[in-house]
Amino acid sequence: MSLKKEYFHFKLNKENNDVKRDSFAKREFDTISYILKQFYNVDLKKGFKILDLGAGDKFLEKIFDKNGILYHSLDIEDLDFEKDKFNFDDNQFDLIISLAVLEHLKNPDIFLQESMRVLKKDSLLFLSTPNWKYCKNSFFDDVTHVKPYTPESLQQLLEIKGFKEVMTMPNLRCKSKKWYQGKFRFFKAYYLLPFKGDTKFISDFLKGKSKGLFAIGKK
Template identity: 35%
Template sequence: MTHTYLNALLKSEKYDAARQIMLKERVFVTFDALRRHAGLAGLNAGQSLLDLGTADGALVKVAQSRGLYAVGLDVTDGINFETDRLPHDDDTFDTVTGVSLIEHLRSPNVMLNEIMRVLKPGGAAIFVTPNWRFSYRIFFNDPTHVHPYTDASMRFLLTGAGFDRVTVVPWLVCKPAWMWTIPLAFELARVIPFRWSQNPMIPEFLKGQSKSILAMAVKPEAAKNFEEPA
């Protein structure tokens, strides 16, 4: 995503500050639940978090309000995620997040290497990206989208990058963990019937249709760099 395009988004109604904090509170809770579901510690006070593609920094603010050491980076900070070294020391962060970021990169290899470098051993990288299987009709409506992924290709990418314990599930926000593990979970997420309903009589697990991927991968004790195939 270009500097100019991001600045335009940040000035749009979509990036109303109060609304973004509310949305990122739900994102934070979901990331916390995914870590716990995978057998890791939750996003607890005192941990460290780096948010890549941070936009207005709402997720960083939420994490800081919960007692985490949290920082964010985006193109507005002069960083190119496809080519640049992250301005952080090795083995610094417990969690690195990238929401709606990886699909904007033609090649994620440098970024994945850098995430691996700055994560602590046992730390987790968490990504959210559209699932091409369900979003192919509209994916390129955003002109800054350049690289689509499926649940299978995300698993392949993260495993090939040297990560362990790769988890790829539907992007379901604030839902019970069983919805990540049932057969045909991605298909179920796509057809949840009440996406925007505020009716209190409708169970929460029937709200929030999603066509996106939530992926998490853990840095092993001895990380290996990911290289382009010959």
């Protein structure tokens, strides 16, 4: 393959990956926005200050910036979530999000204490993690997973750490309110949505199968 063709394929793949990345970020933003509005009557609005814990490559930064929300982040290159304090003053943030981080921490005490400290009064912590009840056979396939949670255990943990109005729900994306609530919400999200969200040639009505959970708590 010529250098020109190699460059073309590289550029095309990069553009495709950027489109997928932006689409995924918008999906996350829309889901978080919807859940906060529906269940806590909170609008993600211009001027909000948010902290993304475990931000990775900061793929959410662009979508928050686009909506006028002040984005800050911390990850493992910045600190040890199990030992270090966050380098922010008290009562700084309107929202903290942390997607797929908690299961990697042997001891979440400092992580949650610091989250509580830097949140403003009545502001929210939004977490996602695998749901042990539906991923027992695969949870430890990821060697970095060290601590599993059920909806009940995570709710208890957040309440012990002082969070109020704690809610747990399936980590579905962009579904109607009925999918996030009710006694059998986790069962429905796993068994009544048989296909993953990225499955091709399947109606959206049947997609979204969830093995994970969201947990939200208010300071």
